[in-house]
Amino acid sequence: MTFGGRRTIAGAIVGTAIVFLVSLVSVAGVRAEAPAKAGQAGPAQGVQMSETLFRNVQVLKGIPADEFMDAMGMFAASLGFDCVACHSEDIKSDRAAFAIETPLIRRARQMIVMMNGINEANFGGRQMVTCFTCHHAQNAPESIPDLALQYGIVTDDPNSMRIAADTRFTADQIFDKYLQALGGAQRLASLTSYTARGTYEGFNTSGNEAALEIVAKAPNQRAEIVRTLEGTNVKTYDGGGAWASEHWRPAPLMALTGGNLEGVRVDAMTSFPAGIRQGFSRWQVGSTTIDDRRVQVLQGTNAGQTPVNFYFDASGLLVRVVRWTKTLIGTVPTQMDYSDYRDVAGVKMPFKTVVTWTNGQNTMVLTGVQPNVAIDAARFARPAPFQNR
Numbered sequence: 001m002t003f004g005g006r007r008t009i010a011g012a013i014v015g016t017a018i019v020f021l022v023s024l025v026s027v028a029g030v031r032a033e034a035p036a037k038a039g040q041a042g043p044a045q046g047v048q049m050s051e052t053l054f055r056n057v058q059v060l061k062g063i064p065a066d067e068f069m070d071a072m073g074m075f076a077a078s079l080g081f082d083c084v085a086c087h088s089e090d091i092k093s094d095r096a097a098f099a100i101e102t103p104l105i106r107r108a109r110q111m112i113v114m115m116n117g118i119n120e121a122n123f124g125g126r127q128m129v130t131c132f133t134c135h136h137a138q139n140a141p142e143s144i145p146d147l148a149l150q151y152g153i154v155t156d157d158p159n160s161m162r163i164a165a166d167t168r169f170t171a172d173q174i175f176d177k178y179l180q181a182l183g184g185a186q187r188l189a190s191l192t193s194y195t196a197r198g199t200y201e202g203f204n205t206s207g208n209e210a211a212l213e214i215v216a217k218a219p220n221q222r223a224e225i226v227r228t229l230e231g232t233n234v235k236t237y238d239g240g241g242a243w244a245s246e247h248w249r250p251a252p253l254m255a256l257t258g259g260n261l262e263g264v265r266v267d268a269m270t271s272f273p274a275g276i277r278q279g280f281s282r283w284q285v286g287s288t289t290i291d292d293r294r295v296q297v298l299q300g301t302n303a304g305q306t307p308v309n310f311y312f313d314a315s316g317l318l319v320r321v322v323r324w325t326k327t328l329i330g331t332v333p334t335q336m337d338y339s340d341y342r343d344v345a346g347v348k349m350p351f352k353t354v355v356t357w358t359n360g361q362n363t364m365v366l367t368g369v370q371p372n373v374a375i376d377a378a379r380f381a382r383p384a385p386f387q388n389r
């Protein structure tokens with residue numbers, strides 16, 4: 001059976017890369033951004049809804065297009081599938097082919113209805129059972145217990161949203177140690193902006209190195225620019241809204257919403273770490289292990305949002321952030337790993353960041369950082385739609 005085969009994660013990522021690199025022309029040409037109608041209540045300016053941007057959406061309607069793509073990530077991660085496992089092979093050359101109905105797409109639609117039914121009937125409609133609950137990265141869920149699992153060593157997942165409480169430390173102690181390890185509050189306060197250059201590679205560059213530029217301004221503005229053969233890809237956050245003008249997205253300009261918007265807010269926050277503590281209304285302290293190293297976890301929560309986990313190593317530095325994006329069919333994680341801390345104007349900055357999420361993995365490596373430079377506000381504003389070079 002060609003469709004049902006279990007794919008490795010590496011396979012999934014390679015497959016995803018093929019898909020996202022298909023030229024935007026086909027989708028963008030047919031359905032460009034749906035303009036928000038003036039004076040009409042509804043989605044914020046520039047937010048495309050799934051059924052407007054895509055052609056054959058029957059179940060996952062009424063959600064922003066970026067959330068819809070995260071739902072696809074949820075499918076892929078839950079079943080251990082790449083995109084082409086469910087979708088037509090034609091997606092490799094034509095993005096419009098995502099709309100082609102296949103037997104597995106019909107099956108997946110049935111599964112959404114089944115899952116919603118289970119949650120409605122048993123959990124008051126809360127999203128307790130998801131695709132992952134049954135599938136666990138397999139297309140055919142196992143229903144017979146695994147003795148090796150029963151008698152094996154249980155390791156806790158450091159990325160879990162449920163953290164093991166650690167009462168030996170307070171959040172303030174961990175923050176104080178972190179800010180100290182970075183160079184101290186005074187030096188941090190004197191770093192108010194920077195521009196950085198480096199390299200970016202991952203699924204959306206087919207593993208090739210592309211030129212990276214990051215511009216950031218305290219307390220909370222940030223933009224990431226990646227120059228690929230296709231053109232200039234820009235992601236901005238102006239402290240309120242966030243946009244992506246990137247060739248691997250399903251539209252030439254997308255407003256980021258929900259957990260994706262929260263994600264860029266967290267990225268901006270970690271660029272000027274003194275503001276992290278105030279960025280959340282509630283903190284919980286825990287500890288866990290990453291790659292055999294004990295780490296302390298601070299989980300920040302704001303009302304009505306998924307939490308964000310911050311992980312600190314023995315030296316007090318931030319080594320990981322895990323955050324979540326809610327979708328109509330379940331919640332997907334994003335993991336940021338920070339390493340290679342170096343000195344910039346007396347402040348330690350991670351020169352390497354690896355981003356891992358359900359649709360792929362990217363590595364950003366900085367080669368130079370210019371502290372305290374004047375940055376035009378327009379660089380953080382809503383960018384122009386992506387244009388193929």
Ligand code: HEC
Pocket residue numbers: 016019053054055056057058059060061072073075076079081082083084085086087096098099104105106108109250359
């Ligand atoms: C488990 C099967 C499955 C996997 C894996 C999957 N999809 Fe889908 N996809 C669907 C279903 C089902 C729909 C239709 C949703 C609906 O009707 O609401 C869909 C619809 C789409 C659409 C909208 C097409 C249109 O124009 O109507 C796009 C784009 C898309 N998927 C992209 C992706 C990408 C990119 C990936 C890989 C990251 C992916 N999908 C992985 C099942 C899947």
Ligand code: HEC
Pocket residue numbers: 003004005075079104107108111112115129130131132133134135139140141329
């Ligand atoms: C309550 C458990 C459960 C949940 C929840 C669940 N599934 Fe399934 N799923 C199954 C079982 C059982 C099968 C049948 C596997 C087989 O035929 O061997 C299956 C089969 C499938 C198949 C066919 C796979 C193949 O290779 O033939 C797809 C696609 C699928 N599920 C997608 C999903 C998606 C997408 C979700 C979330 C919206 C989901 N499932 C949620 C239990 C579940």
